[in-house]
Amino acid sequence: MSLTKKDVAKVANLARIKMDDAKLEELAPQLSNIIGFVEQLSEVDTDNVEPLASVVDINLRLREDKVTDGGYQKEILANAPDSLEGYFVVPKVVE
């Protein structure tokens, strides 16, 4: 499978990575190579094989429904570029 420049632009946009035209041009064949490499897996016959969501044979651990965390607003906001009165402040995002 080969990716076009348009495909790469779409993926970049979905990942919120800004990319100029030259970079898209450069990355299209590289990404195509990676996909080509991974596509070798499709040569394996997987008929009648259940999809595998995990490779370890243990069950998911559950926790009791107890409040054991939270209550540290200051720490939560410590890395925020901007905050006010306990809120994160971000550029306006509204529909």
Add this chain to the structure above:
Amino acid sequence: MSALIKGETGDWEIVIGMEIHAQVTAESKLFSGSATSFGAEQNTQVSFVDAAMPGMLPVLNKLCVEQAVKTGLGLNAKINETSIFARKNYFYADLPQGYQISQFEDPIVGEGKIEIDLPDGTTKDIGITRLHLEQDAGKSIHDQHPTKSYVDLNRSGCALMEIVSEPDIRGPEEAAAYINKIRMILRYLETCDGNMDEGSMRADVNISVRHPGDELGTRAEIKNVNSVKAIQQAIDFEVERQIDHIESGNKVVQETRLWDPVKMETRSMRSKEEAHDYRYFPDPDLLPLVLEDGLIEKMKATLPELPDQKKHRFMNDYGLSLYDSSVLIAEKSRAEYFEAVANDNDAPESAKLAANWVINELLGALKKDEKRLADSPISAEQLGGLINLITDNTISGKIAKDVFAEMYSSGKDAAAIVEEKGLKQVTDTGEIEAIVDKVIADNPDNVEKYKGGKDKLFGFFVGQVMKETGGKANPAMVNELLKKKLS
């Protein structure tokens, strides 16, 4: 009930499917130990997991799993022993992870169905496609600053159940009946408080139109409909918009639209288009969820009698109509109140009387005063006492209404009021007969006219007897005696 809409190109049928997001009733979040209570100070119920700090790992809440299973059973649905959490990728300021942990191909609950009650007194089955567990996002506030949004992550990571219906809903009434029934089931099960005002239950509505018998039309997804009324208004608007659009030669585009309750219209959310490419994949931080042996049976044993079971039991055991039954089951406490009233009396007609008195008199009076049933000045036992007095002929139904009014304002027992005011029905044949004789003797003209064929005058005689007895004569006995004496 599936009302067709007349258009220029023929009749149109409305096709609706709903996605309801219900916040799971639990103390802590789906994957972290921070609290979930509503109305806390901003960002105080946030752990490093909820804020998506690097290296934090999600640990699933056992109760949320049980609540989802219980809800699935309440929706008569198939419970999947194995389900898988997947990442739904999109960017938004109130989603710190950059993805929502949800379930995609393998949800915890599969197909089910519920029965909805329609205003015309019929019922209809609506299919449930699935129910899955997922994280809620945080909350953004946009109206405090001209160029900034404020973000509170308290809600971030709270457990949601997304309940998806089949496109079986055929109009605004059915949509309202569906959401009401889902809310009722959740409240009976105590798996979600169903409070739409606080956002613990929210709905997205998928709407399309078609000519009856055609393939499904292209749908629009309406967001931001936060009350049953808004859902109905949004459907009305959107259906008209789509029909106009198609009949003027255009095609409906599959898109997300936002309901604006102020302008009463739906608007396209163009910015959402790209975001629909969610690139789901199994969350590598979480193993598949395999339900512990016996969990489904254990949850089955905890199920209360569900609204529809209760409804059918009221119809079968008490002989109530579908309408009365569905009014009574609307709230668990209401149904319990009714049963306490009805079971207080052995007379066969007492259950229907109890239903009438609860629905028409008590609920009517409470509604007028904007009171809840829990604040009723008349207890179930007291109302049962009043109905006893009716069924054993101590008072007539008409007098009972006066007694009820007095009970409602004073909180006294019916028997005490009847005693105090001397309202006991006269059932002594001799006493009534004497009055009947007197009324006949006092009105010779009317007796003659009645005998001459003026049947309507019978009511006049009943009225006179009632007047003489202050309304206390047993109406059945009055009728019987009058008929005998006038023939």
